[in-house]
Amino acid sequence: KQEVTQIPAALSVPEGENLVLNCSFTDSAIYNLQWFRQDPGKGLTSLLLIQSSQREQTSGRLNASLDKSSGRSTLYIAASQPGDSATYLCAAPGMGAGNMLTFGGGTRLMVKP
Amino acid sequence: DGGITQSPKYLFRKEGQNVTLSCEQNLNHDAMYWYRQDPGQGLRLIYYSQIVNDFQKGDIAEGYSVSREKKESFPLTVTSAQKNPTAFYLCASSLPGGGFGELFFGEGSRLTVL
Numbered sequence: 677k678q679e680v681t682q683i684p685a686a687l688s689v690p691e692g693e694n695l696v697l698n699c700s701f702t703d704s705a706i707y708n709l710q711w712f713r714q715d716p717g718k719g720l721t722s723l724l725l726i727q728s729s730q731r732e733q734t735s736g737r738l739n740a741s742l743d744k745s746s747g748r749s750t751l752y753i754a755a756s757q758p759g760d761s762a763t764y765l766c767a768a769p770g771m772g773a774g775n776m777l778t779f780g781g782g783t784r785l786m787v788k789p
Numbered sequence: 790d791g792g793i794t795q796s797p798k799y800l801f802r803k804e805g806q807n808v809t810l811s812c813e814q815n816l817n818h819d820a821m822y823w824y825r826q827d828p829g830q831g832l833r834l835i836y837y838s839q840i841v842n843d844f845q846k847g848d849i850a851e852g853y854s855v856s857r858e859k860k861e862s863f864p865l866t867v868t869s870a871q872k873n874p875t876a877f878y879l880c881a882s883s884l885p886g887g888g889f890g891e892l893f894f895g896e897g898s899r900l901t902v903l
Contacts, residue, residue: 710892719795719879719894764833767892776822776847776894779832 682780699766793895812880
């Protein structure tokens, strides 16, 4: 069964800092991995979907990488802003029936002005 | 605007009552999903449907029921058999199912049992 872990659970940084969020998964036979953002009391917003054939995917100040062999993905946020404060979740397909996504517990990010 | 609409946003229920949460999507996606989110527990899959008139149990289906009579709609009923129904419920959809497609979420419905 796929297990997805995100460390750290919480992170506080000053505005303007570049930062990296980590995601690890146990079953490396995945065909994609997805990163989401969740604001308090809201649904999840898709940030980036990385296919297994890609090593990186970029959107604005966000860059996600995928290393299947090591079972790791990272989300890089450049020049962080207070508006980036949210919980960030990663999700990878499981290898069970239906190949449904398994979610990590998330990293709660606070960017201080 | 294309998206997923969940209603109601907030719902209060007395113990012993069934309630139905609505989920509608106009993205023309084949697959739809229901997740439950509790503090400290992450997202857990309740039910999913990859095609009209077919659905499968997820990890925590006990006490819940769904239907998929139309491609656009995937309502979730929380029955009185669900022992701890207070939670934040999230509906999602993807174009292809089976973990292949990008997953999109609605804004969620918060259910509180009084």
